[in-house]
Amino acid sequence: MGEARKPFIVISACMAIAVIVTLIPDFWMRIAVVLIWAGFAAASAYTALMKFRGALLAGAEQAHNQKAAEMEQQIAPCCALLSERARLIPVFTGQLQEVIDQTESAALSMGESFMGISDRANALAGKAHEAMRMFTAGQDGESMTHMSRNTMVDVIGLMQSIIPTLRESLVQMETIIEQAHNINQIVAEVEGIADQTNMLALNAAIEAARAGEHGRGFAIVADEVRKLSDRSNAAASQIRKHTVQVERDVTKIHANFHVVCDSGAEKTENAENAVNQALQRIDETVHAAEQRMSELSADTESIAREIGNIVVSMQFQDITRQRIEHVIDPLKAMQAELENVAEKAHDMSDAIKAQDCSRGANWLEQMYTMESERKTLQAALQGKRN
Amino acid sequence: MGKTLLIVDDSASMRQLVSFALKGAGYDVIAAANGKDAIGKLGGAKIDMVVTDLNMPEMDGITFIKELKKNAAYKFTPVVMLTTESQENRKAEGKLAGASGWIVKPFTPDQLIDTVKRFVK
Numbered sequence: 049m050g051e052a053r054k055p056f057i058v059i060s061a062c063m064a065i066a067v068i069v070t071l072i073p074d075f076w077m078r079i080a081v082v083l084i085w086a087g088f089a090a091a092s093a094y095t096a097l098m099k100f101r102g103a104l105l106a107g108a109e110q111a112h113n114q115k116a117a118e119m120e121q122q123i124a125p126c127c128a129l130l131s132e133r134a135r136l137i138p139v140f141t142g143q144l145q146e147v148i149d150q151t152e153s154a155a156l157s158m159g160e161s162f163m164g165i166s167d168r169a170n171a172l173a174g175k176a177h178e179a180m181r182m183f184t185a186g187q188d189g190e191s192m193t194h195m196s197r198n199t200m201v202d203v204i205g206l207m208q209s210i211i212p213t214l215r216e217s218l219v220q221m222e223t224i225i226e227q228a229h230n231i232n233q234i235v236a237e238v239e240g241i242a243d244q245t246n247m248l249a250l251n252a253a254i255e256a257a258r259a260g261e262h263g264r265g266f267a268i269v270a271d272e273v274r275k276l277s278d279r280s281n282a283a284a285s286q287i288r289k290h291t292v293q294v295e296r297d298v299t300k301i302h303a304n305f306h307v308v309c310d311s312g313a314e315k316t317e318n319a320e321n322a323v324n325q326a327l328q329r330i331d332e333t334v335h336a337a338e339q340r341m342s343e344l345s346a347d348t349e350s351i352a353r354e355i356g357n358i359v360v361s362m363q364f365q366d367i368t369r370q371r372i373e374h375v376i377d378p379l380k381a382m383q384a385e386l387e388n389v390a391e392k393a394h395d396m397s398d399a400i401k402a403q404d405c406s407r408g409a410n411w412l413e414q415m416y417t418m419e420s421e422r423k424t425l426q427a428a429l430q431g432k433r434n
Numbered sequence: 435m436g437k438t439l440l441i442v443d444d445s446a447s448m449r450q451l452v453s454f455a456l457k458g459a460g461y462d463v464i465a466a467a468n469g470k471d472a473i474g475k476l477g478g479a480k481i482d483m484v485v486t487d488l489n490m491p492e493m494d495g496i497t498f499i500k501e502l503k504k505n506a507a508y509k510f511t512p513v514v515m516l517t518t519e520s521q522e523n524r525k526a527e528g529k530l531a532g533a534s535g536w537i538v539k540p541f542t543p544d545q546l547i548d549t550v551k552r553f554v555k
Contacts, residue, residue: 363540
């Protein structure tokens, strides 16, 4: 039955009934017909009203469902996007964690190398220091150079002390030669005396011969005197021979000593010069060594400072790690939030679809008292759902 | 020298650097990755000082100090915090728990050794 024609039919029916009623003569028959008509009208009106209500409800539900479907259409892609983005976050946090792990192992191996180098540098510095110390200070507190210096000074001193001794010997030898001369002079005197004595003895012998018998004793004495002077002469010439030999020998020795003295003096002077030069070079070397030592100390100090700076720089890994962790943690929280929102949106669209409508239907169902009312409601809901 | 220090930090490279700086100055070093590990490694051994980080997994620095001080052997052991944390309220919290000093990362070896010398005679 066309819905638009319905009111037309109703009005026609009313008019028809009205005509029929006016035609009926009996009052009570009129009343009865009116009542029956009223009953049918009421029943159909009621049915129509219920149908209308059901339609309204179904319409409302349809609109609702349509809205829900529209919302779901709009929300679903958003949910999908949120879920997909949320799934990506573990990838990012994973990459960041990878950065932490890689920089940690790099820092550790770098640290090992650096510490190895530092240990070697310290060992080298220690060895150099020790070598220098031995050079300048030696083992028993006296350095090698110091001992060399002292030895050389002693040797020079010794050499220098020899010369005066030699010179003293020279002087003594000159004294000997002089004495030899003196002796020869005395010998010459003795020889002179011996010769004169010989002459006297000869004269005495001649006088004795002239004296004859009386001179015989005197002649013997004169003879003895002559023998004595001969012996003196012999002794004197022996002495002279020896002293001449002594003089010759001593003069030779003297000449040798002189040569030695002079060359010795020269050699000592040369040696002294050479030693002084050597000592000067030693002093310069020691001085240079001491300078190197102080430079070494300064270098060691600057190395220590550099090591300090490197230790500070190498703490970068730990600090970077903390910064990155402060990014990872919020990212993970954001992931949870995204997933939460996606879920809520999904729930929301589901809730709109099922929750509100079911709530509305329950309310109506409770209100309805008649089975037919309920049937109409169910039919409407089911119809629209299908 | 014979003095032993305990270093607690969850970063391996940090433990490496602190050990290097301390060993260079002649100290012996025990290293641990967090508070729980530290207490396990100590086992009553004699230590002269503790250097510890603040934020660590399993057991953080402040909880560790409190746990450590419960042991009579370590009640008077000096503890120094070595951390990036520089907020005053956290420092106060540390001091309350028993920390004697605070070094903010990054540290220089001189700074660390000076601090150690202050507490370890």
